[in-house]
Amino acid sequence: MPPAIILNTYSKASTTGGxxxxxxxxxxxxxxxxxxxxxxxxxxxxxxxxxxxxVAELALTxxxxxxxxxxxxxxxxxxxxxxxxxxxxVGSHTLLSGPADIQVYPGDTLTMTVTTTxxxxxxxxxxxxxxxxxxxxxxxxxxxxxQALRDTTIGVRCAPVASGTAGAYGTARAINADxxxxxxxxxxxxxxxxxxxxxxxxAFAGQAWGNNKIGGPGGALTLDTTNYFVDLYHETGxxxxxxxxxxxxxxxxLYAADDTASAxxxxxxxxxxxxxxxxxx
Amino acid sequence: xADPQYDSLNLVGLHEPDFSVETDESGHKFKVPLPGMYRIxxxxxxxxxxxxxxxxxxxxDSINEQKQGSSAPQPVxxxxxSEDVSALATRIAALEAGRKPGDESESSGGQPxxxxxxxxx
Numbered sequence: 434m435p436p437a438i439i440l441n442t443y444s445k446a447s448t449t450g451g452x453x454x455x456x457x458x459x460x461x462x463x464x465x466x467x468x469x470x471x472x473x474x475x476x477x478x479x480x481x482x483x484x485x486x487x488v489a490e491l492a493l494t495x496x497x498x499x500x501x502x503x504x505x506x507x508x509x510x511x512x513x514x515x516x517x518x519x520x521x522x523v524g525s526h527t528l529l530s531g532p533a534d535i536q537v538y539p540g541d542t543l544t545m546t547v548t549t550t551x552x553x554x555x556x557x558x559x560x561x562x563x564x565x566x567x568x569x570x571x572x573x574x575x576x577x578x579x580q581a582l583r584d585t586t587i588g589v590r591c592a593p594v595a596s597g598t599a600g601a602y603g604t605a606r607a608i609n610a611d612x613x614x615x616x617x618x619x620x621x622x623x624x625x626x627x628x629x630x631x632x633x634x635x636a637f638a639g640q641a642w643g644n645n646k647i648g649g650p651g652g653a654l655t656l657d658t659t660n661y662f663v664d665l666y667h668e669t670g671x672x673x674x675x676x677x678x679x680x681x682x683x684x685x686x687l688y689a690a691d692d693t694a695s696a697x698x699x700x701x702x703x704x705x706x707x708x709x710x711x712x713x714x
Numbered sequence: 715x716a717d718p719q720y721d722s723l724n725l726v727g728l729h730e731p732d733f734s735v736e737t738d739e740s741g742h743k744f745k746v747p748l749p750g751m752y753r754i755x756x757x758x759x760x761x762x763x764x765x766x767x768x769x770x771x772x773x774x775d776s777i778n779e780q781k782q783g784s785s786a787p788q789p790v791x792x793x794x795x796s797e798d799v800s801a802l803a804t805r806i807a808a809l810e811a812g813r814k815p816g817d818e819s820e821s822s823g824g825q826p827x828x829x830x831x832x833x834x835x
Contacts, residue, residue, distance in 0.1 A: 521768045594734050694771035695749050
């Protein structure tokens with residue numbers, strides 16, 4: 434069974450406000466539940482988020498104390514939403530980044546409560562790596578495979594728009610909707626992306642990847658994302674560079690989620706054209 | 715030696731709308747308006763110098779909610795958070811035309827925002 438890295442995002446558009454008074458819900462297609470896995474080597478290893486207008490605090494809890502210390506406040510962390518540059522100007526703040534991680538177990542359900550100011554929008558995204566996730570056989574390559582089969586380099590515009598409900602994913606944007614130069618029959622490895630405006634989360638999903646999301650933060654503090662998936666591979670050792678066939682471009686989608694409604698980060702996807710499929714299948 | 719010729723500045727805001735190009739079922743492209751950005755800056759010698767910019771999405775929503783939630787007319791003052799973005803755009807246009815901000819009438823808030831791009835800095 435293959436390893437996998439999955440992106441999930443949790444949000445609330447208009448908070449009640451108060452001390453851990455609001456609970457985040459999973460965005461469409463995402464889940465707070467830990468899936469059934471072949472072993473217990475499942476780890477949340479990246480987490481980022483943003484509050485739209487004020488400082489905020491997150492409490493991440495898990496019913497299992499083998500994972501998170503206690504179910505009262507669990508792991509508390511702060512998206513420093515007012516720095517640098519002021520509220521709404523940064524896009525995302527790192528809450529967790531390796532080598533630290535949070536081990537989670539199959540069947541557990543995470544709970545995210547937040548302290549915010551009333552009427553704020555807040556969202557948090559996580560990357561979880563699974564050593565053995567049955568059912569997923571996505572087309573993900575290693576950097577060495579991509580390098581060995583590299584043909585040309587391409588950058589392609591795709592302009593996903595975040596939802597009119599702050600924090601939620603916007604409409605899926607096909608990777609060929611704004612720039613259709615992908616060649617049918619050719620394989621492409623997505624190395625990363627650049628963007629014009631900050632945005633809390635940029636996500637990729639498609640049939641080639643089991644319709645699970647993978648992606649990263651798009652905030653000002655982490656905008657060096659041209660080689661995001663390559664860096665992720667080097668950090669984890671898990672093949673996580675997304676590969677797809679040009680014929681399938683209409684089924685490869687980008688999503689944007691942001692603490693501001695209808696944000697439009699204008700993404701340019703950075704990819705290698707490959708001479709053949711690096712991962713078979 | 716500092717040049718004192720621009721020692722009195724007006725703080726202005728500029729709403730810069732955005733759009734997304736979508737495709738309908740028949741393959742025709744059409745533009746969907748987006749909130750875009752709201753830029754805050756000062757007019758220096760007729761040039762807009764940006765101090766900060768924020769995404770306009772939540773702000774436009776808040777303004778609309780305020781409009782819907784209050785039947786009483788809102789006071790309009792320069793730089794106030796409740797000021798309509800179109801009023802500020804009109805104010806900028808007046809500044810660029812060389813008029814003093816006080817010359818414009820309060821009724822200008824109902825006019826559509828300027829479609830001109832922001833001055834380049």
